[in-house]
Amino acid sequence: ALDSHQLAVPHLLVSGNQARKYAARLLALHFCEKQTALCNHFSLQELLEDSLQWKVLQEKMDTRKVVLVEVPYKEYTRQESNLLDLLGNLMEQKVSSGPIFIFYGTMDSTYQLRRCSTAMSRIFTEENTIYTPDKAETDDPSEAFPVDDLPLPFDEEQPLPHTEEDSPLPEDNMPSDAEQALQEMVGLTRLKEDLQEARMMAAFMKRRMELGLDTELDNRHHMLFLGNPGTGKTTVAKLIGQLYHQMGLLSSGHTIETCRTKLVGEYIGETEKHIRQAIEEARGGVLFIDEAYTLITTKQETKDFGKEVIHALLTVLSEPNPDMIIILAGYEDKMQQMLRTNPGLQERFPLQFYFDDYNADELMEMAHRLLQKRNFQLTSEADKELYTLIVEATAQRDEYFGNGRWLHNLIEQGIIKCMAQRIMSQPSIPDNTFLFRTITQEDVVKAGNRLRGKQVVKLEPQPIRRIGFRA
Template identity: 35%
Template sequence: MVSTLAVPGTYPTLADALEQAPDGAVITLAPGTYRERIDPGGRALTVRASGEPRSAVVDASGLGGPALSVTSGRVEVEGLALVSDVHPAVRVAGDRAELRLRDCELGAEQNAGLKAENGALVEAIRVLVPGGESGFEFSYADGTVEECEVRDVKADGVIVVGSKLTVRRTTVSGCGKRGVYVYQSGPLIEGCEITGIGDVGIMVVHSRSVRVMATTVRQTGRAGIEIGADCTAEIERCVVTDTGDLPVRVDPRARATVSLTDSGGIPQAGVATAGMTQDLAEMDRLITELNSMIGLAGVKDEVRALLDEIQVNEWRRSAGLSVGAVSHHLIFTGAPGTGKTTVARIYGQLLKALGVLPDGRFREVSRRDLVGQYIGHTAEKTTSVFEDAMGGVLFIDEAYTLARAGGAAADFGQEAIDTLVKLMEDHRDQVAVIVAGYTREMSDFLDANSGLASRFAKTMEFENYGPEELVMIAGRIARNDDYLFGPGLPEALLDHFGRLERNRNFGNAREARKLLEGMRKAQSGRLRAMGRMPSRDDLRTLTVDDLRVAAR
């Protein structure tokens, strides 16, 4: 039987009800204003107004956070008005967080009405955002926005970044900047009305598989719809009128099919029939996977820039224009545990999806796989490994160990380097070689052969993770293993990681994984000492005490 907790009534405050509500409970709010915040704490909960829609107002202004914050669990909110100030009215983040909003109003004077991030899943139905900084922001989160309204926001109405989002029968009006902004995403925008926009009605950047269907765009400061370079889009049965620029502007390097109704004509230049040889869906998936990695902002930018260059070269080749020789070989520098191997794997798969390499196979090797024990053996081993990696990525970890130490003639690592230099030049279009290691030592490695540095297209620096990022990494590892952090543990982890010395032995993400392994062992001992069968929550929850034991 579902537990129903009435506020006020059964419980005097919303906080009291949230503290006592069991998993699956329903909390009802009578009409009125509640100067509180809603944080379900990972449970499955429903919170609804007992009166007319939006008659119950949860106002978190000045309370240091969103009116509703969901980081895990399945939450449904019906008929509430949710208000904040410098924070989003609603924030949902994490790949275990699901939120369903129905018949709600969201207000945040200096932030978004709703901000969904980091793998969250959101369904918003008949939700109003009547002002604030922006309306709906989806950043690497998926979901549906249906029959909603965003009006009179200072910036963008709907922002979609790295997300799979469906926007249906939704009105966006009176935005100071763009009506809908799409970046590295493939949303469906269907049956919507976008009007009174200060900038572009719908702007699409670095995105593929974007569909805009039966949508009206009018009264825009610039173009009604703009499709940027390296994008693919379908615009069907749309009405685009009263625009400050062309109704539809398509970059010559984009691929789009355009079908407008009563729009006064469309520009022909740059509008092309969709259809590319690359695996666009796979590219979208891989770019989303790359972007979902914690930190590494500079590395992500560098990879995207390389992909842009490769794509433009493919277009030039198709157009019969000259294309210079391009190397796909890279240098990754930085400490262990900073994501170098993961990025290398994704890079190889992206090259395959772009049609640059025949397959995305990943071969990781170290010195012992390349260096032999006698003259001539090293060249043979290195060539065999190289040929086995052809068509994909050859990843050489701690590559600096190949460099001849102190000029020792008996060290065959130099022979491996010299063999690699020739093979990389002869087969640069058939393989991507990525060498990785500590920053200083990799500089010495490049000096081992005069032609080595010129074989690589770019050096990417992987910086150490900060304490906040390590807490996020630990949280992701824990969630993937079906663990939860108990009260105060994120703050304790932040303090712990902040005190760690970042010397040569610092392992970055490996430190987080090692610590969690210790915490799980500590939890096992704690649960065995309880003297009773632990509950499901007991089995899932890691505590500050577990951290203290593991840290010792």
């Protein structure tokens, strides 16, 4: 069994998608020795909103053995950071006489907690942080809860019950909760507002039809996604299917992704077969066609079958209740040019949504989330260096700048590769979690130099040339 008093600070932080289950089922019951009356539970949100009074919290600390604390994902204000520091100082003062605190939350939420509070960062180090597996091995509560991946020798217990005075543990967020996933996406403020308006209108018309106020059946919600690469169009398309399914406007809500190369064949009859198959598979959900403007070329090519795709789509677009949403996506100017080539297209896509480019702050937030999800952390110097690199890149962006895609490549193919080279080139490599998680300023600088093309590499037998990220 775990003896928390062997740690410098007995409190624990449980991080990851399965954090609530591990914290409640394994840790809390373990430390209160199955006496659930000795365990209290609350959310930091209650404390920050002042719905949980400090006096009440201190009374609980004097009478309970374990305090379970939910960590929500949020951006903390300066005042809220001060409150977290105050709580952390109180936890440290009561190390010998007070309860064990078990904080739990997603990778993003626990990262924000430590980032915005000096006291919490000081209390929760690698030594007393537990990272849970990304996904439970079973969703059946009657099955044994998986503990093999937990890096501590805990035994399985039943879920922690709560008393009337304690806040109930939150239910797991289902993957189908598309609304929450949409709102948690970085940036895209205008898109989120426009989508909310469109869904309210769709729900309104659906309700009128159910009440018999509208007799004409028209359940068409086809859309255009306009914006540059890497702005989240594919991700949002998948969420659209789930959102409209939850509203009762699509029978299944799945998404079929395709593009010109998958639809247009080389021979007569091939294109018709491909588009019919795509439409059949997308019934009940979303048919998402990326870079749709490539379906119509400006050249007079006799063997270009892209227009056959458009003609087949027009048939579906004309159906009053297709049980399908067709989404065409691409650059705004090229998509508008495509619409002008066929008058029938423009009127069949009344919903047009704009995906704005990400600014430097939004890309930095995306970087923090991606690294935290992958169990990486930046030193303060590396964090500043990365922000400088992002600011430089966004200032020089053109229409082909990859936004989130560019950032992902920077981290995966640049920073992490430089980090791997630095660590694995050492003569002696210790089994140190901190070493393999921590990104240094050197890693970011080296990746930035590669990105700018400043590093010259000789590739035999080819001549010296400037390259970007190397495989």
